[in-house]
Amino acid sequence: MENVTAEMIARGRFDGRSPERRRMANRLREAREKLSSARAGNVNFDLELLRLYAEGRIAAILPQIMMCQAIAAMTTLWLPTLVVLIWLSFTLSALALACLLARRFLKLDRAELDARAWYARFTFAEAVNGAAWASFAILMAGVGDHWATTYVMVVFMLAAAIHTVVAAFVPAAVYAVLAPLAAGVVFYMAPTTLQGPVAPLTLLACATLLYFVILARRIYASHIDSLAFQSEKDMLIAELEQAKANSDEARRRAEEASxxxxxxxxxxxxxxxxxxxxxxxxxxxxxxxxxxxxxxxxxxxxxxxxxxxxxxxxxxxxxxxxxxxxxAGRYELKEESVSLPGVIDDCLRLLTLRARKREVTMTDVVEPNMPRIWADERAMRQVALNLLTNAIKFTPPGGQVVVKVGWTKVGGQYFSVRDNGPGIPENEIPVIMSSFGRGSMAQKNADEGTGLGLPIVKGLVELHGGTFTLRSKLREGTEVLVILPPERVMNSLPQMAAPETAGRKPGLRGAA
Missing domain, CATH: 1.20.58 (Methane Monooxygenase Hydroxylase; Chain G, domain 1)
Structure with a gap:
């Protein structure tokens, strides 16, 4: 409120072009675009999947190099070392190509990336890797050892498993690397398959490659779901931030209006x-x-x-x-020691003449020896007068108004005003508790009033830390209850006989 100026009041609205609001609006729009196009190939999701592929490719490069070297060393048992080294060079070159592309992708700024172009590049790199591993079948085709057949199948399955996990984020790359491997299996096993003994092994190898394709699709789908959930979270965070900004703006406008x-x-x-x-x-x-x-x-x-x-x-x-x-919270309570029964008694005396004119009997029931309370006497008097005036006003001739003052169970004090008037419909209670609200009975009887009495009473009671309750039923009457907390009740002054308590001030009753 201290920062509100006359210029701000005259302007009366917020500058929606502020950088903070614009940043949050852009963030929210991006999150919504991601979420709405999550399964439709949205470019933001494509770039995220490509990033995951590139990071996985770089992370797997060292284990793959070690695997290639181990396979090359074992292959020298059947093939000349020079031939094996040529194959190893080809395979490592294919891995280096994929790794270099992945590093270059990660170094570029997000705004400079073309998802389709990089999708094609990574697919091509995986196709080269698949061809490098498929060439292993050509190298081992002339080997007649039966152990070599099992060895080749194990190498192919191992290569297929590793490349499936790495390339699962780019579905086309999975097909590009597995297709040459499948062709290599068929090429290597075709001569012996016709003879019959290794036909089940060939079928098992093809079925395993098909399983890797299904596994890659499952991995891809799970990551799509994960990205969708992440986008939902980002959107919710962005919407919360925007709602907070709107709330702050509404609060600022409310302060200006106040x-x-x-x-x-x-x-x-x-x-x-x-x-x-x-x-x-x-x-x-x-x-x-x-x-x-x-x-x-x-x-x-x-x-x-x-x-x-x-x-x-x-x-x-x-x-x-x-x-x-x-x-507005600007009502200053002038608190002092007040006798609640004394305030109620004064108000009853003031309204005695009005009650007699309307032929209404007023009765008070006050518990004896009630200590004083720490409150604003003027506010308490206004609360009591408003409630008693309403009760007299809406009680028909011959009716009765009963006022009770006493203790609450937790050690506080209360007073209630009950009449046997026509009562208030339950659906009208929120109306009469609002500013300028008047019930149907007040309008029917054309009783004068502004509709501000009860809202003022409720506000004054709450300023004292108390509670205000209104209960009413048609044809049974109305009861209003004002409860003041135990902290408002004052204890008796300590005796002067004890020296250690001579300088003590009256304290607040703290019993709960």
């Missing part, structure tokens, strides 16, 4: 009260005929109406100001 309202009320209360004082003063002089009787009797009635209207208007202004101060 300040403007406070200034308006302060100005208007002064401007209205000045002529009202003249209206009330002169109308009272004229209705009492202090300077002589009226020539026409109707003038006296007009003066009474003017004075009554001015009094009602002054009461309305006072209630609006009280309510605005309570709602």
């Amino acid at each position: 300040l403007a309202k406070s200034r308006f009320l302060a100005t208007m209360s002064h401007e209205l009260r000045t002529p009202l004082n003249a209206i009330l003063g002169f109308s009272e002089v004229m209705k009492n005929e202090l300077f002589g009787a009226h020539a026409v009797a109707a003038y006296r009635d007009y003066c009474n109406d003017i004075h009554a209207s001015g009094t009602h208007l002054l009461m309305l202004i006072n209630e609006i100001l009280d309510l605005s101060r309570v709602e």
Whole structure:
């Protein structure tokens, strides 16, 4: 509130082009685009999958090099060393190509990346890897050892498993690396398959490659789901941040409006009260005929109406100001030692004449020896007067209003006002508790009132840390209950006989 200026009030709206709001709006839009296109090949998801592939390719390069060297060393048992070295060079070159592409991809800025182009490059690199491993079947084709057949199948399955896990984030790359391996298996096993003994082994190898394809699709689908969940989380975070920004903006506008309202009320209360004082003063002089009787009797009635209207208007202004101060948290409690039964007794005396005119009986039930409370006496008096006035106003002739003052179970104090009037419909209770709200019974009886009494009472009670409760049933009456917390109840002054307690001040009752 201290930072609110007249210029801000005059402007009256927020500059939506601020960098912070623009940044959050962009972040929210990106998150929504990711989520809405999660399964439709969105470029953001494609780049994320390509990044996962590149990181996996770089992480697996060292184990793959070691595996290639081990396979080459074992292959020298059947083939010349020079031939094996040529194959090893080809295989390592294919791995180096894929690794270099992955490193280059990770170094580029996200804005510079073309997902389709890199998708094709990685697919080509995996196809070269698949061809390098398929060439191993050509090398071992002339070997007649039966152990070599098992060895070749193990090498092919091992290569297929590693490349499937690494390339699973790029589905086309999986097919590109497994297709040459499948062709190599068929090429290597075809001559012996026709003879019959190794036909089951060939079928098992093809079935294993098919399983790797299904496994790659499952891995890809699980990562798509994971990215979708991540996008949902990002979107929720972005929406929460935007909601917080909107809330902060709404709070700032509310503070500006509250300040403007406070200034308006302060100005208007002064401007209205000045002529009202003249209206009330002169109308009272004229209705009492202090300077002589009226020539026409109707003038006296007009003066009474003017004075009554001015009094009602002054009461309305006072209630609006009280309510605005309570709602704005600017109502300052002038706390002192107060006797709650004494305040209730004074209010009953003030309203005795009004109750008699309406033929309403008022009864009070007060528990004896109640200590004083620490509260604002004016506020407590206003609370009691408002509640008692309402009870008398809506109680029919011959009815009864019962006021009770006593202790609560936790050590606090309460007072209640109960009448046997027509009651309030349950659906109208929120209405009468709102500012300027009036129930159907008040409108039917054309009772005067502003509809601010109960909201003011509730606000004043809550400022004291208490609770305000209204219960009512049709044709059974209404009961309002005001409860003050134990911390407001004061203990008796300590005796002066004990020296160690001589300088103590009265404390607050703390029993719960």
